[in-house]
Amino acid sequence: MIQSTSIFSEWINQQIDSDSSFAFSETVRSPSLSKLAKGVFPTRKDEEWKYTPLNDLLTLRPVNYDLGEMDEESIQYLKQAMPESHTIVFVNGEYSDAFSDSPSAIEDQGLSITPLPELEGAALELAEETILNSTLTDDNIFQHIALGLTQNGLFIEVDKNIECQTPIHVLYVSTAHGMTGFTSPVNVIRVAGNSHLKVVEQYASIGEAAVITIPASYVHVEDGANLDYYKISLENAGTNHVCNTIVKVARTGSFKSHQYLLGSNLTRSNLEISFSGPSAEAVLRGVYLGDENQHLDVRTYLDHAHPHCSSDQHFRGILNGHSRGVFNGLVLVREHAQKTDAQQANKNLLLSRDARVDTKPQLEIFADDVKCAHGATVGELDSDALFYLQSRGIDKKEATLMLTRAFAAEVTQEIDIDSLQAYVQEKISASLDEIVIPSV
Amino acid sequence: MLSIKNLQVSVEEKPILKGLNLEVKPGEIHAIMGPNGSGKSTLAHVLSGREGYQVDSGSASYKGLNLLEMAPEIRAREGMFLAFQYPIEIPGVNNTSFLKKALNEIRKHRGEEELDAIDFLSLIKKQMKLVEMKEELLKRPVNQGFSGGEKKRNEILQMAVLNPTLAILDETDSGLDIDALRIVAGGVNKLRSSDNSFVVITHYQRLLDYIVPDFVHVLSNGQIIKSGTKELALELEERGYDWLLEEAESKV
């Protein structure tokens, strides 16, 4: 790590000194603020950031900008992914009363959704306790930006034994034009024993502003509970998106995650999951799709510390133009975590001469009676399959699209919210439509 | 040869064998029959020294030795052979080298000279004919990629090569078609002599059409509830186990 004196860190210091009202108490903020004061950013010498340079990010300067208006039409457009859901909307980092469904509209008993500024008393304590009980292995500055400086975000809490029928759709929308600042929303999700919840986090932009989005999510899935957690990131090409998701899954709990990283200039997603009891499971799915100069970096960290837990990861990358994909996954099986079943797969498709992929699937195993396997592949489309389609009269571009869509669909078909599956597949198709056939 | 007295065995605190008695003399073939869960496989495993079984009381002596105190490989070297119900696959370990190693361990134990490669090869080729086994199976890893029938034949081949004094066949007939059954049984019959004995564990009578036993015992709920000659097996075939079980219960 280097001592950074970049514009970005000057900017952070200004934020620290401002008199804004921050979401969390000193207990949560102080440790992060002291890290921020040092302003140390990871560099490529850090093993976890080997393939992802932050240089561009650090030279971004906030200038005058124009917050565009959010209109009903745009909201309806963004809601199409989840027409039947309870929707919470944040516009340019602020909770929007106008566009969010009112908390009283929640039909599920025992489910409460509270914007962070409204959080107080026992609920605030519980949210903070959830955060303080989570530790990141990749202790990077971005989670400290989120914890130390966030003014907004959500606390979602489900009581015991609740089967939540309606998924929660959280929309973070940027409407700004021109250069703008950053948002660092924090989401805290607690699903108590034997309850079931679905949450969709969607990041989008209406304007063309070069926003830096630095979300952090803290998730606790308690005994026997289930959380289906979807994340769709489709911000404009000027955006940088660096997110941290820290998940704890207790005994017999189940955490299912889908990540679709389809936008932004630079995307870095760090997903860390630890099991705090036996027989818990985690299922991770994801697609990262890059074009032009996009850089997409997915990091996963699975900590198996208890016996009989299972984890199953499947990530696929599609890289076109000059884009670059990174997958960096680690499965750690600690001593005594016998009967662990950990599977990890990463497949990558390179569609252009200048695209590149760096993948690093890793296993660290300290228990002998375990089933662990990983696999990674990198390649281009199967030329036999392409030819077969062409010989049936399908032109090369269409054949390429079909095969690439099919490559992504092997993951997206596991999305079990129909509207969301259709939305994601359509977004992937739309991105692929712009693909220039590589001159083979 | 083998003398089991009041053997009581439990698995994870659960009693399985509840006072079993059995005498096997040289040259005899004993069939042990019984419904599922009666303790047949437990008996085979305890006799061969598999871990995980707690002997609560009773004794088992083999050739005058205290069987229950011997390590599994020592029992094997003393001439006891278990044909596994589910033969184990051992990737990468060549079938032939495995068997040569086993034979020479046994020969060493007996104070005999170890067989060299050439003598061993001629022995194994001779015995393979007994079980009509394809020669290519010798080159494969132990039981890996073998069909169910090939695995069972491989068990009998090993038995033929190791030439045990007491062989326990644990449901060797399960999963075999009639041709394979005939071949396996034929192998056993050719190995029969006045010096060696067999304990044939089976659920069905059909194997006993091919391997004719001197005695048939019915195992139920951890005890031998009836012993007889081969006619008993036929009666069981005809009438099933229920009448015997009822008879045994009425005695209690």
Add this chain to the structure above:
Amino acid sequence: MIDKTNKTAPKNDENIAMSDEQQTIQNITDQDYKYGFVTDIEMEAFPKGLDENIVRMISAKKNEPEFMTEWRLKAYRYWRKQKEPKWPKLEYSEVDYEDLYYYAAPKKDGPKSLDEVDPELLKTFDKLGVPLEERELLAGVAVDAVIDSVSVATTFKDKLGELGIIFCPISEAIQDHPELVKKYLGTVVPYTDNFYATLNSAVFSDGSFVYIPPGVRCPMELSSYFRINASKTGQFERTLIVADKGSYVSYLEGCTAPMRDENQLHAAVVELIALDDAEIKYSTVQNWYAGNKEGVGGIFNFVTKRGLCGGSNSKISWTQVETGSAITWKYPSCILKGDNSVGEFYSVALTNNYQQADTGTKMIHQGKNTRSLIISKGISAGKSNNAYRGLVKVNSKAENARNYSQCDSLLIGDQCGAHTYPYLEIENPSAQVEHEATTSKVSEDQIFYLNQRGISTEDAVGMIVSGYAREVFQQLPMEFAVEAQALMSVSLEGSVG
């Protein structure tokens, strides 16, 4: 260590021969490190520590030409500016580089033939299982034996000489073939490469040099046994193998070291160069002292091995069986520069007690239609840690590159660790790169099955482990495979129940 019964076994029946290997394994039952003895021969050593003067003395002692002295000094000066790397998965006490001897050699001048070799030394080789005369006669293997630093015997030189093959200590090559050394030394592993390679470049004492002329197929396996003997002596071999156009050579390297309580550093460099249509097969069996059961003592093995497939259609194949050393840090690599060139890496790394191994390979695809294959079999037992770390890199100009990697781990007991860190860096869309890894254990069912056939538990584990690593053993020349399996069995003793 050659199994004598092999001679009577029919050569055409591999299965039978394999069974003799098992027999060899059985023969080895010593609980302690078998080669833990110290040879009592006169040693000549320079003072401890390292400065320019020591570097000059080493060079002068060997009557090296000016270019070598200069090269060493450049490396030394560079080294002084470097920091020792800290590796993420290795833990060890720091090496005090000022407390090492950088040169130690048997005092007498180099012998001209076997008859002149110090009888004490020959006995050492006997104990190691390298009976030179016997090998020469029976196995047709030419042996270039290195004790501590200086080659003491080279056999079959005349026969090789007739074909134009040069096989000699590198110190001799520097004098007799300076043009070849100058042309190739440091071209694959430059003196700036890494901390240990830099140190090696400054102080390397001896090692092997091989040159195979164009179109020549080396008729025998070339073999060299390394051995660390003197106390507190860093061992810095340097090996350079050049296979000229259309030639072929198979080179075997075996290593043993006597028991010591103090850690000893070993920082060798091996450079391979294959020109057009040439093939080099490099096999290693390494069983240096691994420390005792409490993890005290043992060799630090920090080795840089790299091959350059410089010509088109060239091929370099690394095979290694690593059972020794307290710490192994080693990544035999291939730079696939020539079009259609092929790189292979077959590895068995076994760790027991407190051993730590971090080993793997780098396959750098630069030419068109280059192919690489990685088969790695890690075996962890005791309280050891065993990591595969490998890089497959496909450069943007490397059209149609192919790689397949299989990296398996076998765990014996629940106190050890098995780790897999593959790095795949792909910059060309026509590449097809595939990495797979699995983890397994030695199952109780398998052990019982073998027990029931009369085989002891220790032998059973040895057999299962050898079976697991079979794909790699098959790459080794027969007698090396025998030795390797025997070593594995010895290394695993006491690891199961």
